[in-house]
Amino acid sequence: STVKEQADSLANKYPNTVPIHLNVQEASESLNAVVKEQDVVVSLLPYHLHPIVAKCCIQHQRNMVTSSYCSPAMQALHDRAVDAGITIVNEVGLDPGIDHLLAMEYIDNVHLKGGKIESFVSYCGGLPAPEHSENPLRYKFSWSPRGVLFNALSGAKYVLDGKIIEVPPGALMSSAEPVRFLPGFALEGYPNRDSLIYQEMYGISEAKTVLRGTLRYFGFAET
Incomplete structure (x- = not known):
């Protein structure tokens, strides 16, 4: 796809960068496979998709950062994140941040x-x-x-x-x-x-x- 081609072009400029094209709403197995290999997950997806990634991070005990406002759906995951021993930080951008x-x-x-x-x-x-x-x-x-x-x-x-x-x-x-x-x-x-x-x-x-x-x-x- 054009998106994947653009990602490949950008990745060529930086070492240790591997572009992957997946639909987080449909490819749960692929998302899990990617998340569990990371130390920190930075989600720059549209805000309504953050909870999908957050649940995956909780499952695999991976810390997460977003630049979006902390939505009610993300706030509802607070206790689960604490129990998993991970940190999920929202609002780390320009505005909010x-x-x-x-x-x-x-x-x-x-x-x-x-x-x-x-x-x-x-x-x-x-x-x-x-x-x-x-x-x-x-x-x-x-x-x-x-x-x-x-x-x-x-x-x-x-x-x-x-x-x-x-x-x-x-x-x-x-x-x-x-x-x-x-x-x-x-x-x-x-x-x-x-x-x-x-x-x-x-x-x-x-x-x-x-x-x-x-x-x-x-x-x-x-x-």
Whole structure:
């Protein structure tokens, strides 16, 4: 297949790399054979496929890392992973991942100095180089296209000046607003999922505004 040919081409550039083409939803024997030969499994599959790989890792006692949000299906495997003596770490990417680290660095620094967080606003997005953003969305799929479109149709929650704002599914793109903190770039942002849970997770219950948002070039939402 074209995918396998591309994988072979990439693998030729790096030693100790063996490309394998398999369907994790159908080829359970092949997946088990691959997983049991590894020390650590890094899953960059669409998020709904992570539990399949995780169950296989639990069976063979192999540690696992993903860059996706920890879904309820993955959280439900916590006790089984503990019993198997393995570690499964989610949200180890850019967003979620590096954004968490940067957020906690600043938040902890403020708290250590006796301060309080009155407002927490964080935007993150994978933006293509301007000269390569010539399509209608002004965007390039750097992760699951299905995931990008699914998120664009989902709802969101955040806190603004002490008031909980809920954006219903299907209305997220209508909530996009210009973002002007990077001079020279025409950007817009919209809420990303449920920001309310991060008041407790980040330890900023005192904050009156808590918003995690997605960053795009201006015109993405309208398109």
